[in-house]
Amino acid sequence: MVSLESLKGKYVYIDVWATWCGPCRGELPYMTKLEEQYAGKDIHFVGLSCDSNKSAWEKRIQKGDIKGIQLCIGPNSDFMQKYLVKGIPRFILLDREGKIVNANAPRPSDPKTSQLFEQLLEK
Template identity: 50%
Template sequence: MKKKLILPLLGAIITLVFASFSFLPKADKELYTFKDLKGEKVDFKQFEGKYVYIDVWASWCGPCLREIPSLQDLEKKHHGKDVVFVSLSVDQDTEAWKKMVIKKGLEGNQFHFADNNDFVQKFNIQSIPRFILLDKKGKVKAADAPRPSSEDIEKLFEQLGI
């Protein structure tokens, strides 16, 4: 009888211990909540049914800025198809981000991570630019997707029928 009590109790203790660690991801729906240029909260529910190609960047990042023309070309080429392009700034200074969006004439889905460190932790983002591809159900298809300047992104899109 003691064995019957110990196993469930041990399982509950293990669950509580692991649930308390900060590196365990929250539910995906919370991970994909950011702020738009107006400062309003947005989430990726609006993109359900489409692939989501995420560009994680910052206004001060030279390699990020060099990817912008290739990203814009990729967006134009795949406009109206089953993919949505999202640029997600990790700038600490939101005004610098907004100014760069204006300076570069960036359009489309421009979001700020708004201190959503869970997103940064989930994807272990230690350097940028970083590109992530979600499938049509919002699940991670490629946590480290090819850059827009790479021919590999077109190959990946072709494989997915985009």
């Protein structure tokens, strides 16, 4: 069980994705690189799958190449509604207190993501 409360104290970079989403799958290698680049730093990486087929998500996670905290929240979760997620992939960045820094954060493949992380970690 993971809650936003349990992640306080570090920045949280959330990836809302699904196994059936081509653009989502395309971002996964870049996400892995970011996680490696920022390992041991004050950033949690959280993947939230909106898959309706939980077994497809489990099968994908069992491959072992996706790191970070991985949760399957399903397509109709409160999170999707509260954060107004209408399309995926969607990336959301939270500050150390759990407040939204960027509700439409840049994708892992965008060089601006590393720049943003560097700026935040300097604070």
